[in-house]
Amino acid sequence: MALAGLYRRILPSPPAIEFSSSEGKQLFSEALQSGTMEGFFKLISYFQTQSEPAYCGLASLSVVLNALAIDPGRKWKGPWRWFDESMLDCCEPLEKVKAKGITFAKVACLAECAGAQVESFRSNKSSIDDFRRHIMNCTASEDCHIIASYHRAAFKQTGTGHFSPIGGYHAGRDMALILDVARFKYPPHWVPLSLLWEAMDTIDEATGHHRGFMLISRLQRAPSLLYTLSCRHESWVRTAKYLIEDVPVLLKSDDIKSVQDILTVLFTSLPTNIGEFVKWVAEVRRQEEGGSKLSEEEKARLAVKEEVLKEVHETELYKCVTEWLSSPSSCCRKVSSLHDKDSLPEIAASVCCQGAELLTGMHGTAGGFCCSATCVKCLKGDGDPPKTVVSGMVTSGGGEQGFDMLVPMSQTKLGSDCGCGPSCIGMHPASNDVLTALLLALPPHTWSSIKEEKLLAKIQGLVSTENLPPILQEEVLQLRWQLNFLKKCQDNKVDDDVY
Structure with missing residues (x-):
């Protein structure tokens, strides 16, 4: 007899609002009219599901790097140059990431090595007001994207530390759209920004440091050539x-x-x-x-x-x-x-x-x-x-x-x-x-x-x-x-x- 396996999770709502629900669609429409969904279309064009349970950081970064049209400078498969999780291994061996996940600092390292400009903020060195300002600026632009490092418990979700890109912001209800790269588990969802900040303002037990968020954009200078x-x-x-x-x-x-x-x-x-x-x-x-x-x-x-x-x-x-x-x-x-x-x-x-x-x-x-x-x-x-x-x-x-x-x-x-x-x-x-x-x-x-x-x-x-x-x-x-x-x-x- 076949054994039952895991097929997705029911998204705890509240506090989250599923993106494809009637309320989620309404939030999207209103945020689009307000101009804080500009980055969404680039991200969703290159959105992917993490290929391993512990690859959330690598998948989030692949999505963002491809959305920014950063040339990896090396080939993926055949003649094509394209960012894939398998190529993001210069700062941490993939086998180690597969077994234990990846830290906030190493994701920032990978982004830098891949040719992106990165500004990283830990929650204990920033504030919710700064985060709100950054998220409003990034979601109103196609040239900058945010990856959040947070703990799922704040949203009553199963699991612990997680990375995902932020796809949009609704100013009227102060909510952020999380494009969860673990799509086998939870769909994209809106969450109160204050709750997202609470989820980021937690300690990563692996490093003893706070989680946080990073702004990723294209470098104004050329990456290494030779x-x-x-x-x-x-x-x-x-x-x-x-x-x-x-x-x-x-x-x-x-x-x-x-x-x-x-x-x-x-x-x-x-x-x-x-x-x-x-x-x-x-x-x-x-x-x-x-x-x-x-x-x-x-x-x-x-x-x-x-x-x-x-x-x-x-x-x-x-x-x-x-x-x-x-x-x-x-x-x-x-x-x-x-x-x-x-x-x-x-x-x-x-x-x-x-x-x-x-x-x-x-x-x-x-x-x-x-x-x-x-x-x-x-x-x-x-x-x-x-x-x-x-x-x-x-x-x-x-x-x-x-x-x-x-x-x-x-x-x-x-x-x-x-x-x-x-x-x-x-x-x-x-x-x-x-x-x-x-x-x-x-x-x-x-x-x-x-x-x-x-x-x-x-x-x-x-x-x-x-x-x-x-x-x-x-x-x-x-x-x-x-x-x-x-x-x-x-x-x-x-x-x-x-x-």
């Missing part, structure tokens, strides 16, 4: 600490007399696998999409990446780093490990595996993919300059899948060990590119501990972002933000801040 920092890499905590805390201490040394001395001190003390911490972003395409020509969109994205790489090469700091790497001082084990990963076949295999993870929704799975038989191809047509594609065959669980990787063109010559002949041009950010970008991204105060004034002025001139071209400047500032955020995570201060 470089990013990996908070999923096993050494990111140690690396972030080294760059923010240890580097200023090392620079106090009396032995530092030149820029090359600075680079020697910093690079010979690098944490292991620094190259894994600083990632470069490549485009990955499934081979079965077919065709030998790139779309205009793909060519435009690749051109921007190439421009960033070119601008890095044109900095004086890049020349200093390149000079140091060619000197005997660079023969230490940690910098050599960077060189070892600069061969094109290794990079191609690594990025094709990453692409396979992204496209199959298995991003972050350790050892799940293996790549072999990488090769280099050039695509061109209709008079366009040639574009380079590195291909690889990825195997996982007995199956095989071909992936293509679009790569920006570097002007650095590679040796015959690149796997494609002695005349091959470097087609990826190498050690000097990555280290230059990382030095530029360090906080300005990093260098203030240098004792010799002339040397301090010289290094400050080399790392200054003020005179960088706009695209590279945006890239560096984005990297700097990521590094600062990772340091907050390392200090467990994310939950103590406004997050």
Whole structure:
């Protein structure tokens, strides 16, 4: 005999009013006339049900990011770029979220990493009047949305902590529309704003911090184009600490007399696998999409990446780093490990595996993919300059899948060990590119501990972002933000801040 299972819950009403009820429809109509349902249509166009019982935070964020038309910059399935819960794993492993849910701070982290602008407010650092003001502003606009973190008990609903977007506001009755992403449990419903505030003004037992709400909108600046920092890499905590805390201490040394001395001190003390911490972003395409020509969109994205790489090469700091790497001082084990990963076949295999993870929704799975038989191809047509594609065959669980990787063109010559002949041009950010970008991204105060004034002025001139071209400047500032955020995570201060 079949056992009975759970099919939805009866929405406790009052205090909630079901959206599709006669009263709910009336509230919607009146709020629409008042202009506080403007954001609803974007949200409902991209609304989804959480795919796991503990994925309410991920589902809420996916809805909002897609409603804001933020490009994830990487592919979801096939050729399509689209935010899905499976892609929101950079701040917390999906398996952990699936088992325990996600905290308020980590949802804010995910939104930032995804390229959104986030303002987060815990209930003990805000007020109901502030919340009402924010909800009125956001619901009257398509450019900003609110995700609320609250406890269901205030609404007499089953369950505990939950996340959902706010879809609208009725000023006359001071009620908010909750677009509950757990649609298998409760439908969208109106609740008194005062009761929603009470539900948010509770303590999350997992962190000991208050719940609250966050405002999510589009960034006015561009997200990372070519470089990013990996908070999923096993050494990111140690690396972030080294760059923010240890580097200023090392620079106090009396032995530092030149820029090359600075680079020697910093690079010979690098944490292991620094190259894994600083990632470069490549485009990955499934081979079965077919065709030998790139779309205009793909060519435009690749051109921007190439421009960033070119601008890095044109900095004086890049020349200093390149000079140091060619000197005997660079023969230490940690910098050599960077060189070892600069061969094109290794990079191609690594990025094709990453692409396979992204496209199959298995991003972050350790050892799940293996790549072999990488090769280099050039695509061109209709008079366009040639574009380079590195291909690889990825195997996982007995199956095989071909992936293509679009790569920006570097002007650095590679040796015959690149796997494609002695005349091959470097087609990826190498050690000097990555280290230059990382030095530029360090906080300005990093260098203030240098004792010799002339040397301090010289290094400050080399790392200054003020005179960088706009695209590279945006890239560096984005990297700097990521590094600062990772340091907050390392200090467990994310939950103590406004997050």
